[in-house]
Amino acid sequence: MDALAQAPLNVVVVGAGIGGMAAALSLGRRGHSVTVLETAPKLLEIGAGIQVAPNMFRLLERWGAGEALRKTGCVVRDVSLLRYERQKLLGRSPMNTQYGQQYVVHRADLHNAIVDKALELPNVRLRLNATVDDVDFDQTTVVLKGGEVVAADVILAADGIKSIIRGKVLQDSEDVAIPTGDAVFRVMLTRDQMVDDPELRPFIDEERATRWMGPNRHIIAYPVRNHQMYNIVLAHPQRKDLDESWTAVGSKKSMLEEYAGWDPRLVKMLDMVPEGDVLEWKLCSHLPLAKWVRGNVALMGDACHPMLPYVAQGAAQAVEDAACLGVVLSSIRSKSDLPLALKTYVQARKTRAERVQSTGTETRTQLHLVDGEEQIERDRKFASLSVDGVNPDQWGDPKMQEYLWAWDAEEDARQAWQAATSGLSMVEEIPQAKL
Template sequence: MTSTSFKVVIVGAGIGGMAAAVGCGLAGHEVLVLEDAPAIGEVGAGLQVAPNMMRILSRWGLSSTIISDSVSLTSVHIRRWANGALLGVAPVNKSFGDQYVIHRADLHRALYDRAIALPNVEVRVNSRVMTCDFDAPSVTLASGEVIKADIVFGADGIKSRLRQQMLGLEKDEPIPTGDAAFRVVLPRSAMEHDPDLRELIDSPLGTRWIGPYRHIMAYPIKAHKLYNMVLLHPDDIDSEESWTAKGPKSDLVNMYSGWDPILQKIFALIPEEEVLRWKLCTHRPLPTWIKGKVALLGDACHPMLPYVAQGAAQAVEDAAMLSHLLSSSSTTRNNIPGVLKLYETARKARAEAIQGTANGNRDNLHMPDGKEQQERDRKFAQVFSGGENPDKWGDPAQQRFIWGWDAEKVASEVLRERSREEVRSQL
């Protein structure tokens, strides 16, 4: 528990916003979460709870909930697009912890329920933030209401209104990458009658089908009751930047025509209008994430492409770092801007490096058929015996960098270093 309780206003009730509410709420701060939408809805599909996120969620008392709603992957099978031939098997490195996969709605609900169970956390829907006073700080809602705070967190996503105002931009649009994704979730009942498909949903395995300019990642979720698929491809049909936009199944079928016959069996089971379509967008690295007593977090400052499965994890790291720094005994209302500078220093370079890794992994997975692809596939065949993994998600050095990081431990180190600098300055 913090020695000084602050009033924390969080703009946005997504995974990053609710994680910040849990972290700050458990520390004893007065937390108000403001959400545009009229209700807290269940959207999206599967995502990965990597070890760097799970260790934080465990400290927040959420491990049993996460485990009961998820599957712990044991390995990832890499398959060729045209015939499903097994190119390689990459065991999941569990030296940093299990690699869980979960429905996004289950993770969000776990964070939301944990937050609102705290007496010092409130979530308000239908509360659109229009402007922010970065120094006061305060936010003004569409209704005209002004809400004052000690600190404001902008967790309002890739289309962040707070980011646009912080940077003084007249126009601040996400940048399309040229790729898009289909997201599909199938129930066990649809797959269990076919032996090939039943094996997919029964096994604690991730499967990557890789081919020219596109790939598919799939795995069971919800304790093997659902099968989740994300299908990444060139954005030839002008998708929306939305978790909830739907498209016709025919678009998916046409995009992956000629791929593995097992995939074609899966596609045949997908109901019409049950395909989520998502434009993959990014944002150039920002000059700053902070201004006055306001800090951005999650997609508002470092939107992640899904190629190393770190979008949710990086938002949770931001939330853990911010709540830990804010709850230090040395943090006062007067030095909040300096504390936010510590957050930016500790988090910005790391998050942007992971953004870069995700971008590079796309090229490795989407190689057109040819000599480079054949050399890549030769490396995949050696992965099980400890060879180099062309998929950066499974690369040991990348795993150490991404999964081995502890946001709260680093926050403590940053605070200790600041204390040492203050002592040195007085000598």
């Protein structure tokens, strides 16, 4: 168990998603009183597959949620890299297990594992149907729909990409969302749909993810829930006005049209998807925010650094935020140190999170090359992965994996706090992994 906080705080977390509940767990384990406010009347099993990278899994393991994830997740041993047509295998990228296993799970299973461990703690409380309408930064309170005022020593805004608190923190500056020109379909198949087809059964059986690449499009797919479900995520050019929300229903007809002529096995899988089970949303990149903190209110997760999905780090970076907050808020000796703790949180997390954020554009470019010389050179590199290890797909690149997966957010936060309280320069004194 983590060392208890020297000055236990009354913490309000706005949003009961993965980041918010991870913050509740990280802080609750250290003895803080945590109240999580969630708009929804109940926590629903929504979403589909999600990758649990080693930098996130190690933290959740420490916090007691690892066992549940191992029971429901699937290990990925390697990634098959395929050209979009004729089932052509370009290469295979083995997972680097130096930093731990790469798990893929259903998002609901990840969320439930964190929620269950957090709510085991007597000092963590989840309030559903509690919508935050306003924030008083001078008093460190939130006002709920209906007028109730909830006071705190510190407020953590984990209210997602459409955060209402973000705009209040930023005041005159703003969050700039820039459409990438891409949209994403997400679908799920069951084992029963695939297991009797000799062409499709290997996809659900093997400990392998599959990446298809074609002009202006790519797909990542993998099994989840002990190989009982198959998750497929399909990036393609945005054709119509869409919401930046991964719960909006899309068109099966449009999905099939976008991938007509692709690998026949893939098309067969897409044709199996029931009408109404296709989700579609647009992808936007977000410029770094001017600030993450105002008073004793701090943004975290998608509220301050929403990620494109190309290196599978959105949830991981939110959990890293939670880990950092758990350390710095538990290191203060009195509530008067809160401003320093939140400043340290920003110093420790902002550069890293925004650096991870920026990797999406380069990865997208490589995955979406149109047929031609650049595409041929990229495919040559995929074919020689076992020889020189140079991977144009940054998710599989060894150097990028070291930067993403070797990171220990709790240890980094401890070093950041030590530097902050000893008056040393964060840049000079804290070593950071380099790309």
